[in-house]
Amino acid sequence: MSEIFRQVTITGRVQGVGYRAWVAMAAQTKGLAGWVRNRRDGSVEALFAGDDTVVTDMIAACHRGPSAARVDAVVVEQAGAALLAQRAAGERFSILPTV
Template sequence: MQASRSILVRISGRVQGVGYRDWTQRKAAALGLSGWVRNLASGEVEGLFSGSADAVEAMLAACRRGPQLARVDDVTVIEPAEQASGPFAVRYDR
């Protein structure tokens, strides 16, 4: 059985208004991750990714690239984070 990992990330750059949250939801679901993604009032995007260590690492690498219209300047990782379960979701709270 593979170890699980849970991380909280904050992504800065041009990451709002470019489909970053929807892209993140699709990518995370494809990797079998649980968690959520939301916009922050600061202009950053925040996400919680929980799942196999390999899938979380793949998601982190994807977040550093982002969707086509995004420009990612920085990805800050906060570990350990709360463990999430269930389907990956877009949150609309700030």
């Protein structure tokens, strides 16, 4: 088991449809660390940290999202552990304010 870090940007109809809450719940259920937030450009950005296969599975789920969402694209980039510092203190996975 090796821990990986991936930063993901999701575009489409992903704001105002419960996408952030869905990401947070799914990531917590899978035992992932990280965060999710809306961006002012209408996209959703997330950081996933955990086992390679679990992170890969979470990214695949992001292509679907909750039923009210319409995902047009999911862009995945490698990330580092330093981005975990953006989480709220004491939380394994956080919903962050819009940037």
